[in-house]
Amino acid sequence: MSVLDEVLSANEAYAASFDKGGLALPPARGFAILTCMDARLDPAKYAGLSEGDAHVIRNAGGRASDDAIRSLVISYKLLGTSEWFVIHHTDCGMEFFTDEVITGLLANSLETAALGDDGFYDVGTGPGSDHGQHIDWLTISDQTQAVVDDVVRIKEHPLVPPRIPVHGFLYDVRTGRLIEVPVPSDESAA
Amino acid sequence: MSVLDEVLSANEAYAASFDKGGLALPPARGFAILTCMDARLDPAKYAGLSEGDAHVIRNAGGRASDDAIRSLVISYKLLGTSEWFVIHHTDCGMEFFTDEVITGLLANSLETAALGDDGFYDVGTGPGSDHGQHIDWLTISDQTQAVVDDVVRIKEHPLVPPRIPVHGFLYDVRTGRLIEVPVPSDESAA
Incomplete structure (x- = not known):
């Protein structure tokens, strides 16, 4: 079966038992996750999300790019999220070039x-x-520092209110565990 | 419980039965999905993905932003994906401002x-x-046209090889179904 047919077949099965048609647009649990596009990461699973719970923004590296910040600002300003997570991961492809x-x-x-x-x-x-x-390309030379840099970039952005907590984590692809990355207060605008 | 504690508690449970520690970095099924950050969308569920299968890129609207294209180029050039899906959805917040x-x-x-x-x-x-x-802000005035525009923008990008199929879809948040959006061939660079 082609990839297209596989995806459509999986979607048929999902839709056949779909019971989430009444969900509201704003995230019910009021938070957003910025994480990497890496195939090994399933943020719904590793963070315990059901459909309707939280915004999920993903790009190569989980970086706080201008586009990720565009999305986060829309997320809080129009759709009410009030807490954000930046979650990079071990063995990230962005470290290798x-x-x-x-x-x-x-x-x-x-x-x-x-x-x-x-x-x-x-x-x-x-x-x-x-x-x-x-x-x-937003490559990464130090994984922990990249999380710190991205949390700080978000917190210091002129469109981000200081009231929003921004948590930094690394996801360990070997264990499935989230490891907190402390952001030194002198690197934070909060 | 705070949102932070809820996420960490869910992650504890996930990690406790985690058995995906041996997955390779490149997506096993060789494709990538670009979709919206909307909380109601779970691409792993609606497209049938397991950890390790496919890259997932998400932003406000599922738009083919420069950052999404950065991610797609890394996805095919360094990590071997050879087929892409652009999946917007009905009732998208990007239509409302x-x-x-x-x-x-x-x-x-x-x-x-x-x-x-x-x-x-x-x-x-x-x-x-x-x-x-x-x-x-990459807002949307016509949802179907926005899918077409994004598929065309990706296909016409100088770093995207014409060999890569780019499929356009709308996900219906009321039914869970993927609806194909045909891209007129005269709007496509392929």
């Missing part, structure tokens, strides 16, 4: 770059694109 | 704006911030 690496790989080829046993990506053959140099 | 509305509301106050029975948000009282005018 730099802007220079991905920009170079994309310039060489738009095909997937296989990661060799030597820890280097193959270079690939064209066609490629130089457009990668215009993107801030 | 404009850039002017949210910019004005934020300028008046950083408190949550309650939506009145008359369909208008209360204005609120300060302090506010004018920073909202610097953000493209």
Whole structure:
């Protein structure tokens, strides 16, 4: 079965016993989670969410990008969330390359770059694109510091009210556990 | 119990029976979903995903923002996904305001704006911030067209290879069903 057929078949089964049609738009439990797109993470499962409970924002790295902050501001301003979680994770793909690496790989080829046993990506053959140099890829060199940086970036944003608690965590992909990342108060605008 | 304690307690329970510690970083089923942060959506449930299966990218509206495209490019270039889904939904909050509305509301106050029975948000009282005018909020005026626009924006991006199928869908929050949104071929770069 194709991926498309698999997804549609799974959706048929979900819809057949669907009983959540009466949920309200604003999150019932009043909070939002910003986390990584990583396939191993299921925030509904690792944080105990049912449909209707909380906003979930995800991108490569779970980074506090401008777009994530756009989403968080809409989340609190129009839909009433009042507490946020930034949840990165161990073994994140964003630790394994730099802007220079991905920009170079994309310039060489738009095909997937296989990661060799030597820890280097193959270079690939064209066609490629130089457009990668215009993107801030938001890679991560220190996982704990990246959580701190993102919590601080959110708290210091001019559209974020200081009353909103922003918790920082790492999700351990080996154990399923959330590990709190303390944010030093002198790095926080709160 | 506080929201923080509830999340940590749910995570304790998840970790106690966790058996996914051996999953590989690249998505096992080789695809990615871009969808809305809306609390009513659980893409793992509506699309039949287990931990490890697929990348999930979420923001306000499920829009093909620069940040979503950053994530999709990392997804295929370094982690091998080869098929993508753009899944917006009915009754999306992004249909209920404009850039002017949210910019004005934020300028008046950083408190949550309650939506009145008359369909208008209360204005609120300060302090506010004018920073909202610097953000493209990516609001939606026509839900089906927004899916088409986002599929086309992704397919036409210089870093996206034409070989990747990009499927457009609306998720119906009343029924749990995925409704396909055809993308006219003259609007597609493929």
